[in-house]
Amino acid sequence: MAREICISERLVTKYDIPRSNTVQVRVGGIIVESKLKVRDNLNGYQISPSLAKSLHIKSSKKLRLRYDSQEDMIHLGPVIGILATALPNRAGREELDPTSLQAELTYLSHVGRSIVGLVYIFLPSSLNWSSKSVRGYNYRFVSANRGVWESSLYPLPDVVYNRIASRRSEIRSSVQTTLQMLNELPYTRIFNPSYLNKWQVFQTLSQNELLKPYLPETCKLNEESLEKMLNKYSVLYLKPSNGSLGIGIIKVRKASENNIKFTIYYRGRINGSTDNAARLLKKTSVYRKDKPYIVQQGLDLCRYHGSVFDIRIIYQKNGHGEWQIGKKFARIAPGRSSISNLSRGGRVVTSRSLFKSLYKRKSLIEEKNARINELCRLVSGTLDKESNGAFGELGLDIGIDNRGWPWLIEVNSKPRKTTETERSQIIMRNSFKRPLEYGSYLAGFPVKAGSRET
Ligand SMILES: Nc1ncnc2c1ncn2[C@@H]1O[C@H](COP(=O)(O)OP(=O)(O)O)[C@@H](O)[C@H]1O
Numbered sequence: 001m002a003r004e005i006c007i008s009e010r011l012v013t014k015y016d017i018p019r020s021n022t023v024q025v026r027v028g029g030i031i032v033e034s035k036l037k038v039r040d041n042l043n044g045y046q047i048s049p050s051l052a053k054s055l056h057i058k059s060s061k062k063l064r065l066r067y068d069s070q071e072d073m074i075h076l077g078p079v080i081g082i083l084a085t086a087l088p089n090r091a092g093r094e095e096l097d098p099t100s101l102q103a104e105l106t107y108l109s110h111v112g113r114s115i116v117g118l119v120y121i122f123l124p125s126s127l128n129w130s131s132k133s134v135r136g137y138n139y140r141f142v143s144a145n146r147g148v149w150e151s152s153l154y155p156l157p158d159v160v161y162n163r164i165a166s167r168r169s170e171i172r173s174s175v176q177t178t179l180q181m182l183n184e185l186p187y188t189r190i191f192n193p194s195y196l197n198k199w200q201v202f203q204t205l206s207q208n209e210l211l212k213p214y215l216p217e218t219c220k221l222n223e224e225s226l227e228k229m230l231n232k233y234s235v236l237y238l239k240p241s242n243g244s245l246g247i248g249i250i251k252v253r254k255a256s257e258n259n260i261k262f263t264i265y266y267r268g269r270i271n272g273s274t275d276n277a278a279r280l281l282k283k284t285s286v287y288r289k290d291k292p293y294i295v296q297q298g299l300d301l302c303r304y305h306g307s308v309f310d311i312r313i314i315y316q317k318n319g320h321g322e323w324q325i326g327k328k329f330a331r332i333a334p335g336r337s338s339i340s341n342l343s344r345g346g347r348v349v350t351s352r353s354l355f356k357s358l359y360k361r362k363s364l365i366e367e368k369n370a371r372i373n374e375l376c377r378l379v380s381g382t383l384d385k386e387s388n389g390a391f392g393e394l395g396l397d398i399g400i401d402n403r404g405w406p407w408l409i410e411v412n413s414k415p416r417k418t419t420e421t422e423r424s425q426i427i428m429r430n431s432f433k434r435p436l437e438y439g440s441y442l443a444g445f446p447v448k449a450g451s452r453e454t
Protein backbone atom coordinates (compact mmCIF):
# COMPACT_ATOMS: atom_id res chain seq x y z
CA MET A 1 0.00 0.00 0.00
CA ALA A 2 1.08 3.55 -0.67
CA ARG A 3 2.62 5.89 1.83
CA GLU A 4 -0.18 8.29 2.46
CA ILE A 5 -1.26 10.94 4.94
CA CYS A 6 -4.87 12.13 5.12
CA ILE A 7 -5.37 15.45 6.85
CA SER A 8 -8.68 17.04 7.78
CA GLU A 9 -9.83 20.14 5.96
CA ARG A 10 -9.83 21.93 9.32
CA LEU A 11 -6.11 21.24 10.00
CA VAL A 12 -5.06 22.07 6.45
CA THR A 13 -6.79 25.43 6.76
CA LYS A 14 -5.54 26.03 10.30
CA TYR A 15 -1.87 25.45 9.42
CA ASP A 16 -2.12 26.79 5.88
CA ILE A 17 -0.70 23.56 4.43
CA PRO A 18 -0.15 23.74 0.64
CA ARG A 19 -2.61 21.46 -1.17
CA SER A 20 -0.17 19.54 -3.32
CA ASN A 21 -0.32 15.86 -4.22
CA THR A 22 2.77 14.90 -2.26
CA VAL A 23 4.32 16.18 0.91
CA GLN A 24 7.37 15.50 3.08
CA VAL A 25 6.48 14.05 6.47
CA ARG A 26 9.00 14.21 9.29
CA VAL A 27 9.01 12.34 12.59
CA GLY A 28 12.14 13.14 14.62
CA GLY A 29 15.10 12.56 12.33
CA ILE A 30 13.24 10.60 9.66
CA ILE A 31 11.74 12.30 6.61
CA VAL A 32 9.54 10.39 4.19
CA GLU A 33 7.86 11.58 1.00
CA SER A 34 4.18 10.77 1.07
CA LYS A 35 0.91 11.27 -0.79
CA LEU A 36 -1.31 13.96 0.69
CA LYS A 37 -5.10 13.68 0.84
CA VAL A 38 -7.34 16.36 2.30
CA ARG A 39 -10.61 15.07 3.77
CA ASP A 40 -13.71 16.86 4.96
CA ASN A 41 -15.05 14.14 7.15
CA LEU A 42 -11.93 13.44 9.16
CA ASN A 43 -10.98 14.26 12.70
CA GLY A 44 -7.31 15.31 12.78
CA TYR A 45 -5.19 13.17 10.50
CA GLN A 46 -4.46 9.57 9.56
CA ILE A 47 -1.43 7.86 8.12
CA SER A 48 -1.23 4.68 6.12
CA PRO A 49 0.45 1.61 7.68
CA SER A 50 3.27 1.77 5.15
CA LEU A 51 4.02 5.41 5.95
CA ALA A 52 3.93 4.57 9.66
CA LYS A 53 6.38 1.74 9.08
CA SER A 54 8.85 3.96 7.22
CA LEU A 55 8.64 6.48 10.04
CA HIS A 56 9.19 3.85 12.75
CA ILE A 57 5.90 4.63 14.44
CA LYS A 58 2.64 2.80 15.00
CA SER A 59 -0.15 4.22 12.83
CA SER A 60 -2.43 4.27 15.86
CA LYS A 61 0.05 6.25 17.98
CA LYS A 62 -1.16 9.69 18.96
CA LEU A 63 1.29 12.30 17.70
CA ARG A 64 0.66 15.98 17.26
CA LEU A 65 0.82 17.60 13.83
CA ARG A 66 2.30 20.91 12.76
CA TYR A 67 3.34 22.37 9.46
CA ASP A 68 6.93 23.57 9.25
CA SER A 69 6.60 26.28 6.62
CA GLN A 70 10.32 27.02 6.52
CA GLU A 71 11.16 23.43 5.58
CA ASP A 72 7.85 22.84 3.80
CA MET A 73 7.20 19.68 5.80
CA ILE A 74 4.52 18.09 7.89
CA HIS A 75 6.05 17.47 11.31
CA LEU A 76 4.54 14.82 13.57
CA GLY A 77 5.77 14.70 17.15
CA PRO A 78 7.20 15.45 19.55
CA VAL A 79 9.86 12.74 19.76
CA ILE A 80 11.71 13.10 23.05
CA GLY A 81 14.74 10.94 23.81
CA ILE A 82 16.08 10.77 27.35
CA LEU A 83 19.80 10.07 27.22
CA ALA A 84 21.16 7.86 30.02
CA THR A 85 24.16 5.62 30.45
CA ALA A 86 22.50 2.56 31.97
CA LEU A 87 19.06 1.20 32.76
CA PRO A 88 18.26 0.17 36.29
CA ASN A 89 17.70 -3.58 36.22
CA ARG A 90 15.92 -3.97 39.51
CA ALA A 91 12.22 -4.38 38.86
CA GLY A 92 9.27 -3.84 41.13
CA ARG A 93 6.77 -1.31 42.38
CA GLU A 94 9.34 0.33 44.65
CA GLU A 95 10.90 1.70 41.46
CA LEU A 96 8.14 4.27 41.45
CA ASP A 97 9.44 5.69 44.69
CA PRO A 98 12.35 7.34 42.99
CA THR A 99 14.69 8.01 45.88
CA SER A 100 17.68 6.48 44.16
CA LEU A 101 19.30 7.99 41.13
CA GLN A 102 18.61 4.90 39.06
CA ALA A 103 14.97 4.78 40.06
CA GLU A 104 14.59 8.39 38.87
CA LEU A 105 14.89 7.03 35.36
CA THR A 106 12.14 4.47 35.89
CA TYR A 107 9.91 7.16 37.31
CA LEU A 108 10.72 9.52 34.44
CA SER A 109 9.78 6.81 31.96
CA HIS A 110 6.51 6.26 33.82
CA VAL A 111 5.71 9.99 33.82
CA GLY A 112 6.66 10.19 30.11
CA ARG A 113 3.61 8.11 29.29
CA SER A 114 1.38 11.07 30.05
CA ILE A 115 3.06 13.21 27.37
CA VAL A 116 1.43 13.21 23.93
CA GLY A 117 4.18 12.11 21.56
CA LEU A 118 7.00 9.58 21.64
CA VAL A 119 9.09 9.51 24.78
CA TYR A 120 11.84 6.96 25.27
CA ILE A 121 15.05 6.40 27.16
CA PHE A 122 18.16 5.57 25.15
CA LEU A 123 21.83 4.84 25.69
CA PRO A 124 24.80 5.90 23.54
CA SER A 125 24.92 2.33 22.21
CA SER A 126 21.23 2.47 21.14
CA LEU A 127 21.77 4.77 18.20
CA ASN A 128 21.79 3.56 14.63
CA TRP A 129 23.07 6.49 12.60
CA SER A 130 22.62 4.95 9.18
CA SER A 131 18.93 4.11 9.61
CA LYS A 132 18.34 7.29 11.70
CA SER A 133 16.72 5.11 14.31
CA VAL A 134 17.20 4.42 17.99
CA ARG A 135 16.51 1.47 20.23
CA GLY A 136 14.44 3.20 22.90
CA TYR A 137 13.28 1.84 26.24
CA ASN A 138 10.19 2.30 28.35
CA TYR A 139 9.31 0.88 31.71
CA ARG A 140 6.08 -1.12 31.79
CA PHE A 141 4.39 -2.93 34.63
CA VAL A 142 3.64 -6.55 33.87
CA SER A 143 1.83 -7.10 37.16
CA ALA A 144 0.94 -4.98 40.16
CA ASN A 145 4.44 -5.08 41.57
CA ARG A 146 6.68 -6.16 38.74
CA GLY A 147 7.89 -4.13 35.79
CA VAL A 148 10.20 -4.63 32.83
CA TRP A 149 12.04 -2.44 30.38
CA GLU A 150 10.47 -2.84 26.96
CA SER A 151 12.41 -1.84 23.90
CA SER A 152 11.31 -0.74 20.49
CA LEU A 153 12.72 1.01 17.43
CA TYR A 154 12.12 4.78 17.29
CA PRO A 155 13.15 7.65 15.03
CA LEU A 156 16.07 9.84 16.14
CA PRO A 157 14.59 12.38 18.57
CA ASP A 158 13.53 15.98 17.99
CA VAL A 159 14.82 16.74 21.44
CA VAL A 160 17.33 15.05 23.75
CA TYR A 161 16.91 15.46 27.48
CA ASN A 162 20.36 14.74 28.86
CA ARG A 163 20.03 12.63 32.02
CA ILE A 164 23.59 11.35 32.23
CA ALA A 165 23.79 11.09 35.95
CA SER A 166 27.43 11.42 36.89
CA ARG A 167 30.37 13.55 35.94
CA ARG A 168 32.41 10.40 35.55
CA SER A 169 30.10 8.96 32.84
CA GLU A 170 29.79 12.34 31.18
CA ILE A 171 33.48 12.52 30.33
CA ARG A 172 33.59 9.02 28.80
CA SER A 173 34.54 9.22 25.16
CA SER A 174 31.51 7.19 24.02
CA VAL A 175 29.23 9.73 25.71
CA GLN A 176 31.13 12.74 24.38
CA THR A 177 31.08 11.36 20.83
CA THR A 178 27.36 10.64 21.08
CA LEU A 179 26.57 14.16 22.31
CA GLN A 180 28.67 15.67 19.58
CA MET A 181 27.02 13.62 16.86
CA LEU A 182 23.54 14.39 18.19
CA ASN A 183 24.50 18.03 18.27
CA GLU A 184 25.33 17.97 14.58
CA LEU A 185 21.97 16.50 13.55
CA PRO A 186 19.83 19.00 11.64
CA TYR A 187 16.55 18.28 13.46
CA THR A 188 17.73 17.45 16.96
CA ARG A 189 18.16 19.78 19.91
CA ILE A 190 19.78 18.86 23.22
CA PHE A 191 19.07 20.44 26.57
CA ASN A 192 21.05 20.22 29.82
CA PRO A 193 24.22 19.62 27.81
CA SER A 194 26.62 19.10 30.72
CA TYR A 195 27.46 19.37 34.38
CA LEU A 196 28.54 22.81 35.53
CA ASN A 197 31.90 23.89 36.84
CA LYS A 198 31.71 26.17 39.89
CA TRP A 199 34.50 28.46 38.73
CA GLN A 200 33.09 28.90 35.24
CA VAL A 201 29.61 29.58 36.60
CA PHE A 202 30.85 32.34 38.90
CA GLN A 203 32.88 33.89 36.11
CA THR A 204 29.86 33.87 33.80
CA LEU A 205 27.45 35.22 36.39
CA SER A 206 29.72 37.98 37.61
CA GLN A 207 29.54 39.53 34.15
CA ASN A 208 26.05 40.66 35.05
CA GLU A 209 26.32 43.77 37.24
CA LEU A 210 22.84 43.18 38.65
CA LEU A 211 23.99 39.86 40.11
CA LYS A 212 26.98 41.26 41.98
CA PRO A 213 25.17 41.83 45.31
CA TYR A 214 24.13 38.15 45.34
CA LEU A 215 27.48 36.52 44.57
CA PRO A 216 29.95 35.71 47.35
CA GLU A 217 33.47 36.69 46.29
CA THR A 218 35.00 33.68 44.53
CA CYS A 219 38.49 33.03 43.12
CA LYS A 220 40.38 30.13 41.67
CA LEU A 221 42.33 28.59 44.55
CA ASN A 222 46.09 29.17 44.70
CA GLU A 223 48.43 30.48 47.37
CA GLU A 224 48.09 34.07 46.29
CA SER A 225 44.28 34.10 46.14
CA LEU A 226 44.06 32.23 49.45
CA GLU A 227 46.28 34.79 51.14
CA LYS A 228 44.27 37.67 49.70
CA MET A 229 40.96 36.10 50.78
CA LEU A 230 42.31 35.32 54.28
CA ASN A 231 43.14 38.99 54.70
CA LYS A 232 39.66 39.98 53.66
CA TYR A 233 37.34 37.43 55.29
CA SER A 234 37.41 35.52 58.57
CA VAL A 235 35.64 32.48 57.08
CA LEU A 236 36.31 30.86 53.71
CA TYR A 237 35.03 27.82 51.84
CA LEU A 238 37.41 25.89 49.58
CA LYS A 239 35.41 23.75 47.14
CA PRO A 240 36.29 21.43 44.27
CA SER A 241 35.18 23.18 41.05
CA ASN A 242 33.70 19.95 39.73
CA GLY A 243 32.49 18.63 43.06
CA SER A 244 29.08 17.87 44.47
CA LEU A 245 27.37 16.32 47.50
CA GLY A 246 29.58 18.37 49.82
CA ILE A 247 32.53 16.06 49.19
CA GLY A 248 35.98 17.64 49.48
CA ILE A 249 34.77 20.97 50.89
CA ILE A 250 37.15 22.63 53.34
CA LYS A 251 35.85 25.28 55.71
CA VAL A 252 38.53 27.68 56.90
CA ARG A 253 38.26 30.04 59.87
CA LYS A 254 40.80 32.64 60.88
CA ALA A 255 40.66 32.48 64.69
CA SER A 256 43.45 35.07 65.04
CA GLU A 257 46.32 36.42 62.92
CA ASN A 258 48.42 33.23 62.99
CA ASN A 259 45.78 30.73 63.93
CA ILE A 260 43.85 29.26 61.05
CA LYS A 261 41.43 26.46 61.84
CA PHE A 262 40.03 24.21 59.15
CA THR A 263 37.53 21.37 58.73
CA ILE A 264 37.75 19.01 55.80
CA TYR A 265 34.47 17.41 54.73
CA TYR A 266 35.63 14.16 53.29
CA ARG A 267 34.18 10.80 54.32
CA GLY A 268 33.78 12.17 57.81
CA ARG A 269 35.01 15.46 59.18
CA ILE A 270 38.70 16.14 59.79
CA ASN A 271 39.74 19.13 61.90
CA GLY A 272 43.14 20.80 61.88
CA SER A 273 44.91 24.09 62.39
CA THR A 274 47.83 25.93 60.89
CA ASP A 275 49.28 29.43 60.68
CA ASN A 276 49.46 30.61 57.08
CA ALA A 277 48.08 30.12 53.57
CA ALA A 278 51.02 28.10 52.23
CA ARG A 279 50.86 25.61 55.11
CA LEU A 280 47.09 25.38 54.85
CA LEU A 281 47.47 24.34 51.23
CA LYS A 282 50.15 21.82 52.11
CA LYS A 283 48.16 20.26 54.94
CA THR A 284 45.06 19.84 52.80
CA SER A 285 46.74 18.73 49.58
CA VAL A 286 46.18 14.99 50.13
CA TYR A 287 42.45 15.64 50.16
CA ARG A 288 42.39 18.11 47.31
CA LYS A 289 44.63 15.90 45.17
CA ASP A 290 45.30 17.71 41.89
CA LYS A 291 41.73 18.82 41.47
CA PRO A 292 40.92 22.45 40.64
CA TYR A 293 39.37 24.28 43.59
CA ILE A 294 37.70 27.61 44.21
CA VAL A 295 38.04 29.73 47.33
CA GLN A 296 34.85 31.48 48.35
CA GLN A 297 33.92 34.10 50.91
CA GLY A 298 32.22 32.35 53.85
CA LEU A 299 28.68 33.59 54.38
CA ASP A 300 27.40 34.41 57.82
CA LEU A 301 24.32 32.27 57.38
CA CYS A 302 21.14 32.63 59.35
CA ARG A 303 20.22 29.68 61.56
CA TYR A 304 17.07 27.62 62.09
CA HIS A 305 16.86 26.03 65.54
CA GLY A 306 20.61 26.55 65.88
CA SER A 307 21.63 24.96 62.55
CA VAL A 308 22.65 26.60 59.27
CA PHE A 309 20.45 25.96 56.25
CA ASP A 310 20.18 26.81 52.61
CA ILE A 311 17.30 27.07 50.19
CA ARG A 312 17.31 24.66 47.27
CA ILE A 313 15.32 25.74 44.26
CA ILE A 314 14.55 23.49 41.33
CA TYR A 315 14.18 26.00 38.54
CA GLN A 316 12.71 24.62 35.33
CA LYS A 317 11.63 25.68 31.89
CA ASN A 318 8.03 24.74 31.24
CA GLY A 319 5.93 23.74 28.24
CA HIS A 320 6.03 27.34 27.03
CA GLY A 321 9.79 27.69 27.35
CA GLU A 322 9.51 29.95 30.39
CA TRP A 323 11.43 29.49 33.64
CA GLN A 324 9.44 28.73 36.75
CA ILE A 325 10.09 27.44 40.23
CA GLY A 326 9.38 23.73 40.21
CA LYS A 327 10.24 23.06 43.78
CA LYS A 328 11.58 25.00 46.71
CA PHE A 329 12.66 23.66 50.06
CA ALA A 330 15.15 24.29 52.82
CA ARG A 331 17.96 21.92 53.74
CA ILE A 332 18.99 22.12 57.36
CA ALA A 333 22.57 21.10 58.20
CA PRO A 334 22.83 18.42 60.89
CA GLY A 335 23.82 19.73 64.34
CA ARG A 336 26.79 22.04 64.12
CA SER A 337 27.86 21.02 60.62
CA SER A 338 28.55 23.86 58.19
CA ILE A 339 27.23 22.15 55.08
CA SER A 340 23.63 21.27 54.47
CA ASN A 341 23.78 18.72 51.60
CA LEU A 342 21.23 15.95 52.13
CA SER A 343 23.96 13.43 51.38
CA ARG A 344 25.79 14.78 54.46
CA GLY A 345 22.86 14.32 56.80
CA GLY A 346 20.93 17.48 56.01
CA ARG A 347 17.17 17.33 56.48
CA VAL A 348 14.37 18.91 54.50
CA VAL A 349 11.86 21.46 55.73
CA THR A 350 9.36 23.25 53.49
CA SER A 351 10.43 26.80 52.74
CA ARG A 352 7.00 27.92 53.84
CA SER A 353 7.36 26.68 57.41
CA LEU A 354 10.96 27.89 57.61
CA PHE A 355 10.09 31.42 56.49
CA LYS A 356 7.12 31.47 58.79
CA SER A 357 9.29 30.63 61.74
CA LEU A 358 12.02 33.14 60.76
CA TYR A 359 10.05 36.13 59.56
CA LYS A 360 6.56 35.64 60.97
CA ARG A 361 4.93 38.58 59.11
CA LYS A 362 3.29 37.80 55.78
CA SER A 363 4.54 40.98 54.12
CA LEU A 364 8.11 40.23 55.17
CA ILE A 365 7.87 36.65 53.89
CA GLU A 366 6.55 37.94 50.56
CA GLU A 367 9.42 40.40 50.34
CA LYS A 368 12.00 37.62 50.94
CA ASN A 369 10.37 35.37 48.35
CA ALA A 370 10.28 38.20 45.81
CA ARG A 371 14.00 38.77 46.32
CA ILE A 372 14.72 35.07 45.81
CA ASN A 373 12.58 35.03 42.66
CA GLU A 374 14.55 37.98 41.34
CA LEU A 375 17.81 36.14 42.03
CA CYS A 376 16.55 33.04 40.16
CA ARG A 377 15.49 35.16 37.18
CA LEU A 378 18.85 36.91 37.00
CA VAL A 379 20.80 33.65 37.24
CA SER A 380 18.76 31.83 34.58
CA GLY A 381 18.68 34.88 32.30
CA THR A 382 22.45 35.30 32.46
CA LEU A 383 23.15 31.59 31.93
CA ASP A 384 20.65 31.51 29.04
CA LYS A 385 22.42 34.38 27.37
CA GLU A 386 25.87 32.86 27.79
CA SER A 387 24.91 29.30 26.87
CA ASN A 388 22.44 30.11 24.13
CA GLY A 389 19.58 28.76 26.20
CA ALA A 390 21.11 25.33 26.64
CA PHE A 391 19.69 24.57 30.07
CA GLY A 392 16.16 23.46 30.80
CA GLU A 393 16.62 22.79 34.45
CA LEU A 394 18.80 24.21 37.24
CA GLY A 395 19.25 23.59 40.94
CA LEU A 396 20.10 26.75 42.86
CA ASP A 397 21.62 26.65 46.34
CA ILE A 398 20.77 29.92 48.06
CA GLY A 399 22.08 30.96 51.47
CA ILE A 400 20.28 33.58 53.57
CA ASP A 401 22.57 35.69 55.74
CA ASN A 402 21.82 37.19 59.14
CA ARG A 403 20.45 40.34 57.55
CA GLY A 404 18.01 38.22 55.54
CA TRP A 405 19.83 38.78 52.24
CA PRO A 406 19.95 35.86 49.74
CA TRP A 407 23.32 34.78 48.31
CA LEU A 408 23.94 32.36 45.51
CA ILE A 409 26.10 29.50 46.82
CA GLU A 410 26.02 27.22 43.83
CA VAL A 411 24.21 26.36 40.58
CA ASN A 412 23.69 22.72 39.54
CA SER A 413 22.57 21.62 36.10
CA LYS A 414 21.47 18.12 37.09
CA PRO A 415 19.66 18.63 40.38
CA ARG A 416 18.17 15.67 42.23
CA LYS A 417 14.43 16.10 42.35
CA THR A 418 13.46 13.61 44.96
CA THR A 419 13.75 13.69 48.68
CA GLU A 420 12.60 10.97 50.97
CA THR A 421 10.72 13.43 53.10
CA GLU A 422 8.90 14.83 50.11
CA ARG A 423 5.34 15.59 51.06
CA SER A 424 3.57 16.34 47.90
CA GLN A 425 3.49 13.64 45.24
CA ILE A 426 2.00 16.11 42.77
CA ILE A 427 4.87 18.57 43.05
CA MET A 428 7.35 15.76 42.58
CA ARG A 429 5.50 14.35 39.59
CA ASN A 430 5.31 17.79 37.98
CA SER A 431 9.00 18.39 38.57
CA PHE A 432 9.69 15.24 36.53
CA LYS A 433 7.09 16.00 33.90
CA ARG A 434 8.01 19.64 33.29
CA PRO A 435 11.33 18.99 31.47
CA LEU A 436 9.43 16.64 29.14
CA GLU A 437 6.88 19.39 28.49
CA TYR A 438 9.77 21.73 27.83
CA GLY A 439 11.13 19.12 25.41
CA SER A 440 7.77 19.14 23.65
CA TYR A 441 7.98 22.93 23.40
CA LEU A 442 11.52 22.77 21.98
CA ALA A 443 10.31 20.30 19.37
CA GLY A 444 7.74 22.86 18.22
CA PHE A 445 4.76 21.63 20.22
CA PRO A 446 4.13 23.97 23.17
CA VAL A 447 2.01 22.54 25.98
CA LYS A 448 -0.03 24.07 28.71
CA ALA A 449 2.34 24.65 31.63
CA GLY A 450 2.17 22.16 34.49
CA SER A 451 0.82 23.22 37.84
CA ARG A 452 2.63 25.83 39.83
CA GLU A 453 5.05 25.41 42.71
CA THR A 454 3.93 25.33 46.33
N1 LIG B 1 30.40 30.38 50.81
C1 LIG B 1 29.72 29.63 51.67
N2 LIG B 1 29.29 30.14 52.86
C2 LIG B 1 28.57 29.39 53.72
N3 LIG B 1 28.22 28.10 53.51
C3 LIG B 1 28.62 27.53 52.35
C4 LIG B 1 29.38 28.26 51.38
N4 LIG B 1 29.64 27.45 50.35
C5 LIG B 1 29.08 26.25 50.65
N5 LIG B 1 28.45 26.28 51.85
C6 LIG B 1 27.72 25.15 52.47
O1 LIG B 1 28.21 23.95 51.90
C7 LIG B 1 27.19 23.29 51.13
C8 LIG B 1 27.77 22.67 49.88
O2 LIG B 1 28.34 23.65 49.05
P1 LIG B 1 28.09 23.71 47.49
O3 LIG B 1 28.80 24.91 46.95
O4 LIG B 1 26.65 23.62 47.23
O5 LIG B 1 28.87 22.41 46.97
P2 LIG B 1 28.35 20.95 46.52
O6 LIG B 1 28.51 20.96 45.04
O7 LIG B 1 29.28 19.99 47.17
O8 LIG B 1 26.92 20.82 46.94
C9 LIG B 1 26.16 24.37 50.85
O9 LIG B 1 24.90 23.77 50.63
C10 LIG B 1 26.23 25.19 52.12
O10 LIG B 1 25.52 24.56 53.18
Ligand SMILES: [Mg+2]
Pocket (backbone or CB within 6 Å): 245, 246, 341, 397, 410
Ligand atom coordinates in the same frame (compact mmCIF):
# COMPACT_ATOMS: atom_id res chain seq x y z
MG1 LIG C 1 25.34 22.13 46.49
